[in-house]
Amino acid sequence: MSVAIRPGTSEASALDPAPPGPARRRRRRRGDGPAAAAFLAPSLGGFAVFTAFPIVASILVAFTVWPLAGTPTFTGLDNFRRLLTQDPAFLKTVLNTLIFVVAYVPLNLALSLAIAAWITPRVKGANVYRVLLFIPVVTPMVANAAVWQIMLIPNGLIDNVWQSLFGVSAPNFLGSTQTAMLSVVIMSLWQGFGYNLLIFSSALQAVPESLLDSAAIDGAGPIRRYFSIKLPLMSPSIFFGATMTLITSFQVFAQPFILTNGGPSSSTTTMVMYLYRQGFQYFNLGYASAVGVLLFIMILIITGLVFLAQKRWVHYD
Amino acid sequence: MKRKYVGLVAVAALALPLAACSSSSNAGGTDSSGNTVVNWSVWAGSEAETAAWKHVADLVHEKDPKITVKLQTAAWPDYWTKLPTQLAGSGAPCIAGLQMARVQQFANYFKTLDSSTLGTAKIATSDFDPSIIKALQSKGEQKAIPYDLGPYMVFYNKDAFKAAGLAAPQNGWTVDEFLTDAKKLTTGGKYGFAASNQIDALNQWGPTIGGDQAATAGGKLNLTSAGQVKTMKWYAGLVSTEKVAAPLATDSSDGTQFLGGNAAMYVTGPWDMINAKTQAKFDVGVVTLPAGDNGVTTAVGGSGFGITNKCSNIPAAEKALSVITGPEALGYLGEQGRAFPARTAEQSTWYKSAVDGAQSTLEAALKNGVPYRSTPTWTQVGLSYSQGAISVINGDGSAKSFLDGVESSSGQ
Numbered sequence: 001m002s003v004a005i006r007p008g009t010s011e012a013s014a015l016d017p018a019p020p021g022p023a024r025r026r027r028r029r030r031g032d033g034p035a036a037a038a039f040l041a042p043s044l045g046g047f048a049v050f051t052a053f054p055i056v057a058s059i060l061v062a063f064t065v066w067p068l069a070g071t072p073t074f075t076g077l078d079n080f081r082r083l084l085t086q087d088p089a090f091l092k093t094v095l096n097t098l099i100f101v102v103a104y105v106p107l108n109l110a111l112s113l114a115i116a117a118w119i120t121p122r123v124k125g126a127n128v129y130r131v132l133l134f135i136p137v138v139t140p141m142v143a144n145a146a147v148w149q150i151m152l153i154p155n156g157l158i159d160n161v162w163q164s165l166f167g168v169s170a171p172n173f174l175g176s177t178q179t180a181m182l183s184v185v186i187m188s189l190w191q192g193f194g195y196n197l198l199i200f201s202s203a204l205q206a207v208p209e210s211l212l213d214s215a216a217i218d219g220a221g222p223i224r225r226y227f228s229i230k231l232p233l234m235s236p237s238i239f240f241g242a243t244m245t246l247i248t249s250f251q252v253f254a255q256p257f258i259l260t261n262g263g264p265s266s267s268t269t270t271m272v273m274y275l276y277r278q279g280f281q282y283f284n285l286g287y288a289s290a291v292g293v294l295l296f297i298m299i300l301i302i303t304g305l306v307f308l309a310q311k312r313w314v315h316y317d
Numbered sequence: 318m319k320r321k322y323v324g325l326v327a328v329a330a331l332a333l334p335l336a337a338c339s340s341s342s343n344a345g346g347t348d349s350s351g352n353t354v355v356n357w358s359v360w361a362g363s364e365a366e367t368a369a370w371k372h373v374a375d376l377v378h379e380k381d382p383k384i385t386v387k388l389q390t391a392a393w394p395d396y397w398t399k400l401p402t403q404l405a406g407s408g409a410p411c412i413a414g415l416q417m418a419r420v421q422q423f424a425n426y427f428k429t430l431d432s433s434t435l436g437t438a439k440i441a442t443s444d445f446d447p448s449i450i451k452a453l454q455s456k457g458e459q460k461a462i463p464y465d466l467g468p469y470m471v472f473y474n475k476d477a478f479k480a481a482g483l484a485a486p487q488n489g490w491t492v493d494e495f496l497t498d499a500k501k502l503t504t505g506g507k508y509g510f511a512a513s514n515q516i517d518a519l520n521q522w523g524p525t526i527g528g529d530q531a532a533t534a535g536g537k538l539n540l541t542s543a544g545q546v547k548t549m550k551w552y553a554g555l556v557s558t559e560k561v562a563a564p565l566a567t568d569s570s571d572g573t574q575f576l577g578g579n580a581a582m583y584v585t586g587p588w589d590m591i592n593a594k595t596q597a598k599f600d601v602g603v604v605t606l607p608a609g610d611n612g613v614t615t616a617v618g619g620s621g622f623g624i625t626n627k628c629s630n631i632p633a634a635e636k637a638l639s640v641i642t643g644p645e646a647l648g649y650l651g652e653q654g655r656a657f658p659a660r661t662a663e664q665s666t667w668y669k670s671a672v673d674g675a676q677s678t679l680e681a682a683l684k685n686g687v688p689y690r691s692t693p694t695w696t697q698v699g700l701s702y703s704q705g706a707i708s709v710i711n712g713d714g715s716a717k718s719f720l721d722g723v724e725s726s727s728g729q
Contacts, residue, residue: 177708
């Protein structure tokens with residue numbers, strides 16, 4: 001048992017033999033309360049003020065109409081009804097968000113798994129690669145997106161290279177509804193896969209050599225070893241990576257906001273962008289909160305399903 | 318005994334984040350030297366513009382050493398999303414910039430400058446151009462005092478015209494002449510014109526191409542009129558069929574393209590003379606907007622400054638406002654090329670410092686100019702327009718169905 005630092009006890013009294021009995025134990029528990037509270041207070045206070053309160057407030061606001069200059073009026077489920085039945089623009093953003101998630105999450109996982117498999121076996125300078133591939137994750141998203149925008153626009157870097165190679169202009173990647181979302185996905189991939197790569201390559205390194213050696217003696221080739229031994233042993237990390245990537249990709253905002261500003265003709269407007277527009281550009285605070293609540297419910301359901309499915313493929317032993 | 322202190326520490330730690338939340342009011346107060354601080358919020362798109370506003374803020378302190386004006390700037394699009402948030406919260410500036418197209422939208426947040434206020438501040442509205450004074454009124458109440466006005470015109474790259482063997486365009490030129498020149502100027506990866514996805518384009522070209530603007534004189538949205546459809550079709554054609562302007566990819570940067578020498582012409586107002594003078598590495602000329610079926614005509618915009626409702630020190634704000642919109646400040650802004658002064662007596666300052674021929678162009682443009690028309694939800698309409706216009710201008714999608722869509726989604 002660890003020794004708790006108990007306020008209010010001098011060293012001498014701490015050394016006194018404790019009288020046996022339940023009363024003494026109860027007092028000790030009560031005595032630790034303020035100390036525990038003091039240690040917890042900074043982070044708990046921060047959580048209460050900056051996380052818990054806004055979440056509760058935003059759920060409450062979602063049931064009101066709240067113009068910026070004025071008082072909120074309670075309207076019940078009106079905002080949700082309008083969003084789901086009378087707002088084609090919102091439904092389009094749900095579709096866009098789903099397209100982004102469906103394209104981005106599997107590609108992100110496949111890419112980070114593949115690169116992890118490539119750099120984890122004793123490749124010369126594996127650490128250098130790891131650092132290089134992790135750099136986009138820690139550089140500010142807005143700056144990354146701005147640089148990608150300069151590369152992708154007509155007369156940008158890619159267009160100029162394209163012209164010198166093929167003699168014609170490159171497609172207008174950001175200005176065409178066919179390619180704008182694709183550009184957003186590719187930029188996000190470049191930005192985001194380094195995080196999962198780091199997790200997966202650590203997991204790969206944790207796979208015991210002895211298991212791989214036994215498998216090799218049994219005649220398993222490198223591919224078989226990867227899929228039958230390494231992947232199952234990595235599955236908890238893959239589950240973690242997949243869940244986190246799924247949650248963050250539903251909340252995608254900065255990339256389309258900077259790259260395309262949601263255009264052309266709302267082909268890259270995501271749910272969080274719509275929330276931002278409604279809340280901070282059109283000042284429908286209640287309506288924006290309702291979008292936030294719907295997004296929360298969506299993420300909750302999908303994460304729940306992923307957790308249910310983990311029993312089938314995640315091995316914790 | 319000590320246990321009590323631990324409890325106190327816990328309470329204090331819990332209170333810390335709360336303290337961080339309570340923001341001090343921005344409405345004014347005093348600074349370290351005991352001067353009254355007046356917060357002033359305005360848009361600025363370049364260092365040169367910020368420096369000009371800073372100079373005007375210092376001018377107030379010079380005139381009245383007891384007042385210090387604290388300047389806050391934001392880029393044009395950000396300013397309009399930041400301002401409402403500030404006005405609703407506790408950080409409202411005392412004096413804020415207000416563009417005529419957004420007066421209806423923000424009228425409730427600004428104090429009415431009645432005759433007694435103007436009397437105390439020694440501001441005589443008769444010293445200003447009457448059209449812009451009227452444009453900054455809401456329901457007949459003066460909400461802001463103008464500092465500038467200006468019709469749209471074409472800024473062009475004189476060097477590019479010479480290099481293409483073209484004569485300088487003359488005031489009163491037609492859209493056909495404009496197109497011919499733009500085609501000749503489009504060569505070697507450079508374009509004759511820089512297009513924009515902002516709704517302003519419809520008000521710039523609408524009066525002469527289709528005979529109307531994106532809003533009616535009564536403040537109703539007018540995007541579905543035959544005139545607006547015609548204007549947008551013609552404008553999109555510059556990119557998609559005539560190919561005299563680069564395809565758009567994201568929010569347009571027509572000014573940047575022009576100043577960077579990648580487009581030989583673009584449309585803006587006299588307020589951008591400061592950027593043309595400080596940033597262009599070539600000779601800049603100005604000429605009236607090309608005349609379509611309706612002759613030389615375009616929208617005339619303008620802006621001013623008002624006192625916000627949340628301002629806690631009205632007398633200090635009134636004093637500051639009278640200096641900020643006073644003859645000396647507007648004369649300075651005119652000399653810098655930041656504004657064509659709204660005070661008629663100071664207008665010559667802009668002429669003196671602008672590029673050659675600016676005076677005749679501005680006068681010709683003003684002659685048949687019409688007030689810039691807008692609706693009470695202009696910011697929102699502008700946002701949905703700018704997002705969808707890119708594809709239409711690039712040639713994927715019809716102008717008519719797009720304009721119908723923007724109008725119906727705006728709920729007007």
